Amino acid sequence: MNRQAIEPSLKKIILFDILLPMVLLILGIAMGFLQILYRAGVIHSRSFLGIEYYQGLTLHGAINAVVFTTFFAVAFGHAIIRYYTQKPLLLGWAWISLIAMTVGTVMAAIPMLTGKASVLYTFYPPLKAHPAFYFGLVLLVVGSWIAFFSWIPVYRAWKREHPGEKTPLALLGIFTTFIVWFIATIPVAVEIIFLLIPWSLGWTPTVNVPLARMLFWFFGHPLVYFWLLPAYVMYYTMLPKLTGGKLYSDFAGRFTFMWLIAFSAPIGIHHQYTEPAISTTWKAVHAFFTLLVAIPSLVTAFTLAASMEHGAREKGGSGLFGWWKKLPWVDTDRWMFSYLFAGLFLFIFGGITGIVNASYNLDNVVHNTAWLPAHFHQTVAGPVFLAYIGGSLLLLTTLTGREVAMKKLNVWIPYLWTFGVMVFSTGLFVGGVAGEPRRTNLGLSYMNPGSPLYQPQWKFSRLFGSIGGTIMFIAMLLFFVVFFATALRKKTREGALELPVSEPYHDEHVPALLSMRPWIVIAIVLLVIAYTAPFLELAKARYEGAPPYAPDNPIAQTK
Numbered sequence: 001m002n003r004q005a006i007e008p009s010l011k012k013i014i015l016f017d018i019l020l021p022m023v024l025l026i027l028g029i030a031m032g033f034l035q036i037l038y039r040a041g042v043i044h045s046r047s048f049l050g051i052e053y054y055q056g057l058t059l060h061g062a063i064n065a066v067v068f069t070t071f072f073a074v075a076f077g078h079a080i081i082r083y084y085t086q087k088p089l090l091l092g093w094a095w096i097s098l099i100a101m102t103v104g105t106v107m108a109a110i111p112m113l114t115g116k117a118s119v120l121y122t123f124y125p126p127l128k129a130h131p132a133f134y135f136g137l138v139l140l141v142v143g144s145w146i147a148f149f150s151w152i153p154v155y156r157a158w159k160r161e162h163p164g165e166k167t168p169l170a171l172l173g174i175f176t177t178f179i180v181w182f183i184a185t186i187p188v189a190v191e192i193i194f195l196l197i198p199w200s201l202g203w204t205p206t207v208n209v210p211l212a213r214m215l216f217w218f219f220g221h222p223l224v225y226f227w228l229l230p231a232y233v234m235y236y237t238m239l240p241k242l243t244g245g246k247l248y249s250d251f252a253g254r255f256t257f258m259w260l261i262a263f264s265a266p267i268g269i270h271h272q273y274t275e276p277a278i279s280t281t282w283k284a285v286h287a288f289f290t291l292l293v294a295i296p297s298l299v300t301a302f303t304l305a306a307s308m309e310h311g312a313r314e315k316g317g318s319g320l321f322g323w324w325k326k327l328p329w330v331d332t333d334r335w336m337f338s339y340l341f342a343g344l345f346l347f348i349f350g351g352i353t354g355i356v357n358a359s360y361n362l363d364n365v366v367h368n369t370a371w372l373p374a375h376f377h378q379t380v381a382g383p384v385f386l387a388y389i390g391g392s393l394l395l396l397t398t399l400t401g402r403e404v405a406m407k408k409l410n411v412w413i414p415y416l417w418t419f420g421v422m423v424f425s426t427g428l429f430v431g432g433v434a435g436e437p438r439r440t441n442l443g444l445s446y447m448n449p450g451s452p453l454y455q456p457q458w459k460f461s462r463l464f465g466s467i468g469g470t471i472m473f474i475a476m477l478l479f480f481v482v483f484f485a486t487a488l489r490k491k492t493r494e495g496a497l498e499l500p501v502s503e504p505y506h507d508e509h510v511p512a513l514l515s516m517r518p519w520i521v522i523a524i525v526l527l528v529i530a531y532t533a534p535f536l537e538l539a540k541a542r543y544e545g546a547p548p549y550a551p552d553n554p555i556a557q558t559k
């Protein structure tokens with residue numbers, strides 16, 4: 001497909017959707033580095049530079065995993081819908097979406113920055129945040145819904161004009177992303193609107209903690225696939241083209257997207273294997289569904305490997321392993337390859353450890369330990385993060401007509417980041433198995449020689465964690481230099497929209513994968529099966545409601 005001129009207004013919206021979270025990401029990344037210092041035992045206090053430990057951890061998780069991802073998914077969605085339908089978007093709604101998301105982010109950021117919402121990105125009660133934090137989250141989500149709903153009429157019009165044609169894979173992937181997001185955000189909206197906002201406003205004295213947690217994880221697991229899906233869109237539709245070849249199987253891509261619609265959500269209880277309010281039977285059902293949700297990622301692994309092999313052989317690669325040499329590892333013109341490939345490499349380990357977590361009894365060993373951040377830095381900070389920062393740079397260059405600055409440096413950044421994540425995660429995996437807790441200010445306790453809780457045997461894992469984390473921090477500093485230098489340099493041509501598009505090698509015709517509707521129905525049926533009994537169990541359980549707490553005080557707040 002060609003370079004397409006797009007409406008200046010849409011260009012502004014997409015660029016704002018990318019630049020705002022990129023600026024916030026500087027703070028999010030700095031807060032990650034602060035975590036390293038606390039956990040390595042370099043800082044032995046509750047706060048540093050006026051930022052309290054849990055406040056910094058909340059900013060790190062909320063900016064990197066919630067704000068950056070949601071803004072990017074919407075920006076990328078606008079670009080994909082515009083590019084593949086070649087139809088103008090509903091710009092009024094796109095502006096409303098942008099304004100709602102921006103206002104929501106600012107509303108949530110103020111209490112986080114002033115220490116009134118140190119509740120981490122999971123905002124579990126009984127930790128209580130200022131009401132503005134919850135209202136801000138609602139606006140951020142509603143803004144993303146508005147963008148999604150505004151794409152539906154554009155897609156319908158495209159369908160009418162292209163009767164009998166397959167929906168382009170990228171379009172299907174973006175709709176899958178937002179269907180998963182819409183399903184996921186309904187339970188968390190119920191949690192925030194009916195439980196957390198009235199409680200934080202003081203209208204209800206206590207909150208039902210197990211119910212809030214179940215509603216959160218009803219949202220929290222599909223959330224990770226909402227993060228992953230835009231990266232999968234890039235893998236399936238851009239990576240094969242970047243290697244010089246074709247997507248090995250169109251069927252594999254469609255199957256992956258549809259399967260993720262069906263199985264992303266009925267699995268949230270795998271985050272709650274230790275939850276006393278839920279019976280073993282339903283935990284086992286969620287464990288079973290979780291293993292089913294790994295299938296499309298395994299399919300993706302083989303399909304992408306075959307696609308890369310095809311591309312490399314087209315470029316003259318030969319032999320059983322010799323073709324690897326023909327991949328564009330450090331090709332400055334096809335720099336996006338390095339972002340996508342490095343993420344795939346990390347995902348091999350993120351995927352394997354995910355399957356460990358999913359295995360009900362193994363999870364008891366690693367739950368709430370440092371193992372978990374190791375797992376999610378190889379998933380959300382692996383394929384997702386690398387695809388998103390690479391995707392942001394790609395949209396920036398194409399829409400503004402600027403060349404990437406410092407091309408040679410740029411192409412190495414993902415490998416440096418990946419090396420950092422591997423070292424960091426190795427430390428955290430080892431520490432996790434040895435019982436090192438997550439979400440804990442180790443500098444104050446276990447890594448403080450002056451504390452009776454001191455655990456010198458965790459020094460190895462801390463050393464690896466700190467070295468790896470520092471490498472990640474340096475990689476991101478370099479990325480910011482490249483990104484903002486690109487944004488500030490002179491343009492070399494008129495800005496337009498141009499994306500790498502892969503043709504299919506096998507273009508299979510599978511009627512079951514042509515429409516999203518049956519898969520949405522399957523998703524709803526599975527959700528009813530997976531959640532009806534657990535909610536009834538919670539309704540029957542008699543737990544006392546909890547008053548609000550702050551992270552720095554074991555005594556409940558009285559007002």
Ligand code: HAS
Nearest residue numbers: 224270294297301305344351354355357358367376379380
């Ligand atoms: Fe997870 C916890 C299970 C995938 C993110 N996960 C988390 C948390 C996060 C997260 C953020 O069952 C922590 C939440 C919190 O704060 O408490 N996860 C899984 C499983 C998968 C999985 C089974 N997770 C993800 C993805 C995430 C993510 C994706 C973000 C985007 N996870 C769990 C469980 C927990 C959990 C439990 C709770 C544990 C607890 O105790 O709290 C699967 O979907 C993974 C399937 C993936 C694969 C890998 C396929 C490999 C590919 C790469 C191929 C490479 C190629 C290159 C071709 C099977 C596609 C070749 C190159 C060469 C050099 C050879």
